Amino acid sequence: MDFDMLGLSPKLVARLAEQGITEPTPIQKQAIPHAMNGRDVMGLAQTGTGKTAAFGLPLIHALTTEGTKPAPKTARGLILAPTRELANQIAENLRSYTGGSHLSVAIVVGGVSINRQINRLERGVDLLVATPGRLIDLLDRRAVRLDETRFLVLDEADQMLDMGFIHALRKIAPLLAPERQTMLFSATMPKLMNEIAQAYLDNPVRVEVSPPGKVADKxxxxxxxxxxxxxxxxxxxxxxxxxxxxxxxxxxxxxxxxxxxxxxxxxxxxxxxxxxxxxxxxxxxxxxxxxxxxxxxxxxxxxxxxxxxxxxxxxxxxxxxxxxxxxxxxxxxxxxxxxxxxxxxxxxxxxxxxxxxxxxxxxxxxxxxxxxxxxxxxxxxxxxxRGGAGNRRRRSSGGAGGGGGGRRSGGGRRAA
CATH class of the missing domain: 3.40.50.300 (P-loop containing nucleotide triphosphate hydrolases)
Incomplete structure (x- = not known):
């Protein structure tokens, strides 16, 4: 299966081919068709499997097909990420996918000039990548509004939970357009994730290409x-x-x-x-x-x-x-x-x-x-x-005391 079989526009497929991207990864094969059909998606996959394209390509296709432009101080699609580094990486990938199109990509994160970000948002943007804290700062300053945002992506949602961003999400989500498509992507599935999905996703399709907690085979x-x-x-x-x-x-x-x-x-x-x-x-x-x-x-x-x-x-x-x-x-x-x-x-x-x-x-x-x-x-x-343990070690071949299950040097990679 290649990207044109997933229903993406020929121009978008051609842009991917120019970058040497011709074969979708497993998470892309599973998520993109559902996203293209407008379904809410919960995607579970280990890191490094191509989650950005799994949500980014359907968003770009939808926004390009609509052919409209964003109104001033609005964002048509919003991607929330827990860290500046991840936000930068997502924006970089999205820009590579949108090259040659009329779509605009902007990023708002902490640690850099907020005034420059305010000026950038003045014209409106098609895709906005943001960390929750800086986005709330901009909302408080009325530099951006989300009532016309019809696409929401929560990337690495499990880390957002770890970092306490659930409170920010509760503040941001009600400001978005009531009729919207929401996608949630994560590498692990903590118990709270189901609660997030129930609160912010509408009858989502769950796609999973590896068990939560599984690392890359290599x-x-x-x-x-x-x-x-x-x-x-x-x-x-x-x-x-x-x-x-x-x-x-x-x-x-x-x-x-x-x-x-x-x-x-x-x-x-x-x-x-x-x-x-x-x-x-x-x-x-x-x-x-x-x-x-x-x-x-x-x-x-x-x-x-x-x-x-x-x-x-x-x-x-x-x-x-x-x-x-x-x-x-x-x-x-x-x-x-x-x-x-x-x-x-x-x-x-x-x-x-x-x-x-x-x-x-x-x-x-x-x-x-x-x-x-x-x-x-x-x-x-x-x-x-912490720090008072000395140098004594247990030298038996079994596991640490009370830990159950022996450990073998160079032993099996996965339990039965």
Whole structure:
């Protein structure tokens, strides 16, 4: 099946072909026909599977077919994204799809001049990509109105829930046109997602190309058990083995990410960092340098996990394990994109055993052990007592105490 068989306009199919995009991905094959028929869609797919085109192409087709222009200060279609990086990535993709057409694409995110965004919205826009916080600021200033917005997309909706954007959504949604088409896309399916779907989608079609929590098939995973104070040395040791390849390193906190970046810089690596304390210009520059391989190591917090779409990221390091299991899936989804292979390497300190168990439960697999052995229950302190675990390890071949199910070094990728 190719794109013209999905009912897209010949001009749009030709624009895709010019970019070398000729065969739809599984999520696109399933979602686009329903979207073209005007149905609300709930799409579930792992990261890197082409969700942007799955919702973007039907929107572009519909807006082009209508042939009308947006009124001043209005947006005909609205795409909400949880982070600036993801919003930028979506806008970049949409602009590539709309090239040569009359459709306009605008982006409004925090961290940059709001006055420039106000001026851009004055003329109206066909497709508006926005983070909820900045959009509400613009609504409060009456710089944009949504009563003529008949298409709504919620991208990475699960992260919006994690970041508390549900309150913003409750404020934004009633302002849209009552008769509208809504699409929701997500890589995972937390329990609250069904409530979101019931509240904002009308009899949606659910399309799912992989179970929630499943990672790309070409990602090789491994975990190193080591004390917190040993993480930096292990990271430097592993990075030395592939200095010419790009590595994305995830830290849990902004200060931790910045400190780690400086340590890597002192160790002789071309490194940069991206986190909430960086300005938008600094974040954009870091991503641009990472894409061009001017820097080889990018240290990030989860703010970047959904917005980096770089096919050539060969390695993802979880220097700190995330305390939200689904975030692990999104992090390692930054590698093995566009059909390529990639490696995901995790470090687990004693007080992160609970996080590791949660991750493995979501993914329904045991991550193969590369070094060390699972920490015993007595060695894994409560979160309130982080950092006091010492260097003792349980050396048995079984799982961490009370965790159930043995772990095998280099063992099976997926539980039955």
């Amino acid at each position: 990602v090789t995973q491994e975990v190193h058990f080591l004390p917190k104070e040993g993480k930096q040395g292990k990271l430097v040791e592993l990075l030395q083995r592939h200095r010419e390849e790009r590595a994305l390193v995830f830290a849990r906190t902004k200060h931790g990410a910045e400190r780690l970046m400086k340590q890597l810089d002192r160790a002789g690596f071309a490194a940069a960092s991206i986190h909430g304390n960086k300005s938008q210009n600094q974040r954009d520059r870091a991503i641009t340098d990472f894409k061009s391989a001017k820097i080889r190591v990018l240290v990030a917090t989860d703010v970047a996990a959904r917005g980096i779409d770089i096919p050539g990221v060969e390695y993802v390091y979880n220097f700190d394990l995330p305390n939200v299991p689904e975030n692990y899936v999104h992090r390692i989804g930054r590698t093995a994109r566009a059909g390529r292979a990639g490696e995901a390497i995790a470090f687990c300190a004693p007080d992160e055993m609970g996080d590791l168990r949660g991750i493995e439960k979501v993914m329904k697999l045991s991550i193969p052990v590369a070094s060390g052995a699972p920490w015993a229950e007595a060695e894994a302190p409560a979160k309130s007592g």
